[in-house]
Amino acid sequence: MLTDAELTVLGLVVERPRHGYELDEVVSERGMREWTALGFSSIYYVLGKLRDKGLVAEVAGERAHAKAKKTFAATEAGRQACAAAAEAAIAQLRPVHPPVLVGLANSxxxxxxxxxxxxxxxxxxxxxxxxxVRRAARADAPPFVRAIFGYSIKQLEAEAAWLRGMA
Known part of the structure; x- marks a missing residue:
């Protein structure tokens, strides 16, 4: 089983080989920190865990960026693990523990x-x-990106409606 951070990093490496600095740039550019707890310092730690599991491997070549040390590519096992974990993450309902519920329990x-x-x-x-989120959502984005924004928008709309009912 992959953690959310491992699946996020692995998915980006499955897209194409990347180094840690580039992974951090992509995470920031795509606004992924809004929905995943993946800081810059943890990217290299996660890459090491994925390497140790045989899901990514260091690839030889020039440095793609001045700050880059190692570039990683997904192995075939990594591609398979990414697909299986992504499918499970979509299909399985997992409990969430938002702090607002703790606050309401003590209200x-x-x-x-x-x-x-x-x-x-x-x-x-x-x-x-x-x-x-509505401003950030782009109609020309790939379908999976539109799905992420659409999901986030519907969740926020539902909470806004619930809050209006609490007033």
């Missing part, structure tokens, strides 16, 4: 006016984030 201790203010603050943040 009886919050004075009513402060609870209302907290919900209003969250509603404003959700609307702002929804606007940001």
């Amino acid at each position: 009886p201790v919050i004075p009513p006016d402060r609870l209302a203010a907290a919900l209003a603050q969250r509603a404003e943040a959700v609307e702002e984030r929804l606007a940001e």
